[in-house]
Amino acid sequence: MRIPATVARAAAALAASLVVALTCACSPPQPPDKERPPEPQASTTPASDRATGLRDAMQAPIDRARDAEQAIQDAAEAQRETIEAAAD
Numbered sequence: 001m002r003i004p005a006t007v008a009r010a011a012a013a014l015a016a017s018l019v020v021a022l023t024c025a026c027s028p029p030q031p032p033d034k035e036r037p038p039e040p041q042a043s044t045t046p047a048s049d050r051a052t053g054l055r056d057a058m059q060a061p062i063d064r065a066r067d068a069e070q071a072i073q074d075a076a077e078a079q080r081e082t083i084e085a086a087a088d
Helices: 005-025 053-087
Strands: none
Touching: none
């Protein structure tokens, strides 16, 4: 049984690509310049002081839910007071 030429070429190309990828992946990284120290990446501002759009977008529904819960608690308390006043 013979392998079709297109399959053999595709297999050879795949094998060559794999060898090149593995060879490149195994090379050591370039060392940093000794003359210039790396720039610091961390911010000096604490994370709690930085307002970000993502954090604000995540916090908005939580705040709305907290406000709704407080409104429900207030309404329940008012209803209890009304029922107690009507019972007396």
